[in-house]
Every structure is written in C-alpha cells, then in structure tokens.
Amino acid sequence: MDSTNPTSHYSMPTRLMAGAWVVVALLLLLDVLVRGEGREAWIAGSVLAASVAIVYLVWLRPRVVVTERGLRVINPLRETFVPWTAVLWVDVTDVLRVHTRQTIVRSWPLRETKRAKVRDNMRRDAGFLDADDDEDPARMRPVDLAARQLRQDAERYKTRPLSGPIKDVDVAGPAALGAQDAPQTMVPVEVIVVLAATVVVVVGAVLLS
Structure with a gap:
C-alpha cells in the first residue's frame, strides 16, 4: 500500500445518495440566493447550508482508512x-x-x-x-x-x-x-469547525430575518 494513498473503506451507495443531495441542495441554495427575498429566503438558505454540513459529517466524511x-x-x-x-x-x-x-x-x-x-x-x-x-x-x-x-x-x-x-x-x-x-479517540478540529459554522449560519439567519 502506498502511504501517500491509503486504502479507504466506505459505503458507496450512501456516498452516492449523499453526493446527490449535496448537488440538489447547492442548486436550491443558488436559486434562493438569486430569487429569494426576506425572512423566508434567509431561513431556507440556512436550512440548506445546515443540511449540506450534516450530510457531510454523517455520510460523506465517515470511513475506515488503512x-x-x-x-x-x-x-x-x-x-x-x-x-x-x-x-x-x-x-x-x-x-x-x-x-x-x-x-x-x-x-x-x-x-x-x-x-x-x-x-x-x-x-x-x-x-x-x-x-x-x-x-x-x-x-x-x-x-x-x-x-x-x-x-x-x-x-x-x-x-x-x-x-x-x-x-x-x-x-x-x-x-x-x-x-x-x-x-x-478524539473529536477532530474539522468536526468542531463544521458544527460551529453551521450553528453560526443558522443563528445568524434567524437573527437577521
């Protein structure tokens, strides 16, 4: 095994579905940014952004690496x-x-x-x-x-x-x-950053709306 390219084990069907949702969510988010207005747009945008973060943490990031x-x-x-x-x-x-x-x-x-x-x-x-x-x-x-x-x-x-x-x-x-x-075992900095950013986005959207 090449130490610079380790072997990873993960669920391919889950990753494909998660990847599909990320694409859909990003397209919806773009639509909200272009056409959305007011409180509903802020909330919809924050929910979509939060969903991408959750999908990343729960379905895209997890794996077993050799x-x-x-x-x-x-x-x-x-x-x-x-x-x-x-x-x-x-x-x-x-x-x-x-x-x-x-x-x-x-x-x-x-x-x-x-x-x-x-x-x-x-x-x-x-x-x-x-x-x-x-x-x-x-x-x-x-x-x-x-x-x-x-x-x-x-x-x-x-x-x-x-x-x-x-x-x-x-x-x-x-x-x-x-x-x-x-x-x-530890909680990686990456996870803390993603969770903190998600909370900031959601709370900020609620306050600004």
Whole structure:
C-alpha cells in the first residue's frame, strides 16, 4: 500500500445518495440566493447550508482508512486510531467492529443493511452459529468483505511493525498523534469547525430575518 494513498473503506451507495443531495441542495441554495427575498429566503438558505454540513459529517466524511501504522475509524463526530498491534479481530454484527484488548471500536459507515444477515451475525457473535471464515469472497456481503480485508491487513502489518510514537498525522489522522499500543479517540478540529459554522449560519439567519 502506498502511504501517500491509503486504502479507504466506505459505503458507496450512501456516498452516492449523499453526493446527490449535496448537488440538489447547492442548486436550491443558488436559486434562493438569486430569487429569494426576506425572512423566508434567509431561513431556507440556512436550512440548506445546515443540511449540506450534516450530510457531510454523517455520510460523506465517515470511513475506515488503512494506514501503515494502524486503522483510522472515522465516524460522524469522533475519530479513533487503532494501532495494528492493538487489533485482535475485525468482524461484523450490525456494523463493522474492530476488537482490541481495551474496547470494541464500531464503524458508523460500514454496516450490514440486510436484517436477516444482522440476525445471523448476532447469533454467531453469541456463539449460536459457527463462523464462516471459509465463505467464498465472491459471495460475501460488501461489509463482510471489508472486514475480511482488514483482518488480512492486520496480519500483514503485524509481521513488520513500525515502532516509535506516531508524529506524522497527515495520513494516520489526528487521533494517531502520540499513539502507542492502544486505541485513541478524539473529536477532530474539522468536526468542531463544521458544527460551529453551521450553528453560526443558522443563528445568524434567524437573527437577521
């Protein structure tokens, strides 16, 4: 894997729908700016801007990124960095989960949408069904295939671990700063800025209207 172009896992259908809404919202916002007037225009514009910010945080930003030092599990409001040495297992119940000695890190975007499959996963997790690690990858569900790939990545990177504290966060992410052998979770500055800007836009529109 190229350290400058890490592998990312995310839900493509969700991203496509979110991207479509962003385009529609921007077109509507442009229409409001051109033709809208008065209080209704200010409120409509702020609501559209807020919807774009929410869609970005909830559906476009979240993903799981494979780096040389570990996994970036990016969820809507928080990001967790899991060093490879801390990864014990990766599986799927309702969402993809990264198991460590300290905790289980759940991924927001990588989820199982088929209810019957979720029930089977829950029963398997409780020990009522045998594991299906030998399942043909060609017949695996997308999130199960991602979990399988992440398990393989963990095995590969554990054979040649990189030592020392993580200082370069351009690829590993802000939560990786200073990480040793345990997961670290934080609220990124990006999330705080987007939320704060959204609040300012909405409150400003209400006050100005």
